[in-house]
Amino acid sequence: MLAVSAAPSLTLRIDPALAEAAVDRALTSGDSTRPDALAGSRHRAEPLYGIAEPALRAAAFGRFALAEFEAMGLAEPILRAIAERPGVAQRVRVALLGEARGRHDEGVTCEPQGEHLGFRIEASRFANPAAVLTWARHALGHAEDTLDPAFGFEPGWDEVGGAAAAAAAQARLHRLWDVSVDGRLAAAGHLAVESARGRHRAAIGSDLRGVSEMAIEAVVARLWAGPRPTFPDLLDWATRPIALVRALAPGEPGQPRPDRCPLCGFAADDVVPPATSVAALVNADYPAWRPEHGLCGRCADRYRFAGRLGGPA
Numbered sequence: 001m002l003a004v005s006a007a008p009s010l011t012l013r014i015d016p017a018l019a020e021a022a023v024d025r026a027l028t029s030g031d032s033t034r035p036d037a038l039a040g041s042r043h044r045a046e047p048l049y050g051i052a053e054p055a056l057r058a059a060a061f062g063r064f065a066l067a068e069f070e071a072m073g074l075a076e077p078i079l080r081a082i083a084e085r086p087g088v089a090q091r092v093r094v095a096l097l098g099e100a101r102g103r104h105d106e107g108v109t110c111e112p113q114g115e116h117l118g119f120r121i122e123a124s125r126f127a128n129p130a131a132v133l134t135w136a137r138h139a140l141g142h143a144e145d146t147l148d149p150a151f152g153f154e155p156g157w158d159e160v161g162g163a164a165a166a167a168a169a170q171a172r173l174h175r176l177w178d179v180s181v182d183g184r185l186a187a188a189g190h191l192a193v194e195s196a197r198g199r200h201r202a203a204i205g206s207d208l209r210g211v212s213e214m215a216i217e218a219v220v221a222r223l224w225a226g227p228r229p230t231f232p233d234l235l236d237w238a239t240r241p242i243a244l245v246r247a248l249a250p251g252e253p254g255q256p257r258p259d260r261c262p263l264c265g266f267a268a269d270d271v272v273p274p275a276t277s278v279a280a281l282v283n284a285d286y287p288a289w290r291p292e293h294g295l296c297g298r299c300a301d302r303y304r305f306a307g308r309l310g311g312p313a
Helices: 016-028 035-050 054-071 076-083 123-127 129-147 164-187 193-207 213-225 231-239 241-248 276-285 297-309
Strands: 002-005 011-014 094-099 107-110 116-121
Touching: 011 016, 016 035, 016 054, 016 094, 016 123, 035 054, 076 094, 076 129, 107 129, 116 129, 123 129, 129 164, 164 193, 164 213, 164 231, 193 213, 213 241, 231 241, 276 297
Parallel strands: 011 094, 094 116
Antiparallel strands: 002 011, 107 116
């Protein structure tokens, strides 16, 4: 890691590999290509190839990448995002910036006192400073929540087990938390409401399979504009998503036996009224069934996919 100067109280440490990749993306990607700047950077790098000792040459290229990264102001969006959150800015002393292995690996981590922040970000984002700022604002929303005692974050919560059910609950928690963070960003004028909310609605809808559009909208609205949920709330909702639906749309799961699917008879905690298109297919096979009786996620999926394929359920 190499360091660059930032605010007097903050040291930014950057992985040279990220600095090199970010500079290359910023100079060569798409509409941001800058031939003169690219030629200048390559010209300044030429003497380094003459260093015979491999270790010394690698170190020299690392320092060069950091200097170019700083000269181009590529860290400015991240520093700006930190400054926008006084609760974080007043505590952080060292920010570590490393390269993520894909979008799924991006994120921010912070130790309990908040003095050290670790960012993982794809180098490709640096082709667009506005995209870096948007990403950093979102990531720091999670960091700010984590550092707030009232949020009740539980360190190590996502390190327990590796079962598919646990992994699915972890992914759901992140998606629920993302809606809350972005809702607050939108309220502050830092995010386009329609595109972000639509994206979150689709993600939440995929987690609440078979649930009606009205119930999904109620969940998104609560997370987006309601009081900030605590971490225990998010964890409970991610582990038992049907509890969230029933809390926000109490008239939605009206079946008399909510713990058992009326079609397949299996015990399930996701028996809820399905979407209108699915309900119509079920009614064609089971005239006595009513949407308020609900379906489990597996049966809802079976009818949804059968409808798409045009075959029998």
